Amino acid sequence: MPEGDTVWRAAHRLDQALAGRRLVVADLRHPRWATVGLTGWTVREVASRGKHLLLRATSDHGPPTTVHSHLGMDGAWWIYGPGQSWRGGQDHQIRAIFGTGELTAVAYRLKELTVVPTADEDTLVGHLGPDLLGPDWDPAEAVRRIAADPDRTIGEALLDQRNLAGIGNLYRAEVLFLRGISPWATVASCGDLRPVVELSARLLSANREKPDQSTTGSTRKDGRSWVYGRGGLPCRRCGTPIQAADLGPALTSRRVYWCPHCQPGPVPATPTSDSPPTPTPRRAPTRPPRH
Numbered sequence: 001m002p003e004g005d006t007v008w009r010a011a012h013r014l015d016q017a018l019a020g021r022r023l024v025v026a027d028l029r030h031p032r033w034a035t036v037g038l039t040g041w042t043v044r045e046v047a048s049r050g051k052h053l054l055l056r057a058t059s060d061h062g063p064p065t066t067v068h069s070h071l072g073m074d075g076a077w078w079i080y081g082p083g084q085s086w087r088g089g090q091d092h093q094i095r096a097i098f099g100t101g102e103l104t105a106v107a108y109r110l111k112e113l114t115v116v117p118t119a120d121e122d123t124l125v126g127h128l129g130p131d132l133l134g135p136d137w138d139p140a141e142a143v144r145r146i147a148a149d150p151d152r153t154i155g156e157a158l159l160d161q162r163n164l165a166g167i168g169n170l171y172r173a174e175v176l177f178l179r180g181i182s183p184w185a186t187v188a189s190c191g192d193l194r195p196v197v198e199l200s201a202r203l204l205s206a207n208r209e210k211p212d213q214s215t216t217g218s219t220r221k222d223g224r225s226w227v228y229g230r231g232g233l234p235c236r237r238c239g240t241p242i243q244a245a246d247l248g249p250a251l252t253s254r255r256v257y258w259c260p261h262c263q264p265g266p267v268p269a270t271p272t273s274d275s276p277p278t279p280t281p282r283r284a285p286t287r288p289p290r291h
């Protein structure tokens with residue numbers, strides 16, 4: 001699932017492609033918004049807010065308008081130059097197309113697409129906590145919001161976008177590993193939360209320009225995370241098998257990974273350990289057939 005840094009990068013690229021330019025194509029493939037006519041409008045900017053993407057457009061023909069989108073589990077924005085083939089998905093997965101004549105931005109598989117007057121953006125994103133990558137990032141406010149519910153698990157609190165916006169499954173698991181905190185520990189038992197939220201902001205910032213997220217510093221495909229996606233594999237620090245279980249609201253990506261040795265503390269009632277990946281079967285040496 002795209003996390004705040006992925007959405008930030010998508011917004012940044014869209015902003016570079018579209019900001020200040022007039023839309024010669026604006027096609028919203030959504031039953032509710034298909035008739036919204038933004039052709040001829042000028043894109044003022046494209047920005048992210050947590051995991052939400054906001055394309056703000058202006059025109060003489062109406063109040064400033066925002067196209068809001070959320071990538072959900074596997075949505076993506078692609079930007080194509082003239083003559084480039086569209087490779088982001090099948091045609092029926094396209095939800096929005098914005099073209100300037102030079103570049104065309106195409107959104108695939110969006111979870112949400114909404115159009116509102118820019119003045120009403122808060123009806124869509126006003127509930128979000130401080131944005132880890134936003135100009136208004138406020139660690140003290142994020143700590144205050146998390147601490148307001150001391151009996152909740154820290155694993156749930158970090159994923160709650162009303163507390164701080166931008167963290168998904170990957171950073172939740174990695175931040176808690178790096179701080180040595182069990183995802184199942186209550187907020188009250190975590191002590192000072194400031195280092196937790198500050199590390200979250202640092203990890204997202206460090207990755208926002210990179211297509212391949214890494215929290216370890218390694219760029220190797222199998223070396224980019226400490227615990228995320230590593231259920232059943234040995235901890236990189238102590239060798240204990242990494243545990244995996246669901247933590248967080250249903251219908252979202254909520255798999256959490258942790259090392260029970262490096263992150264001592266409470267564990268779920270029925271801990272599970274994902275099986276390590278099956279090693280590639282080694283083919284037996286070929287022997288000449290016996291006759």
Ligand SMILES: [Zn+2]
Pocket residue numbers: 235236237238239240259260261262263
């Ligand atoms: Zn460990």
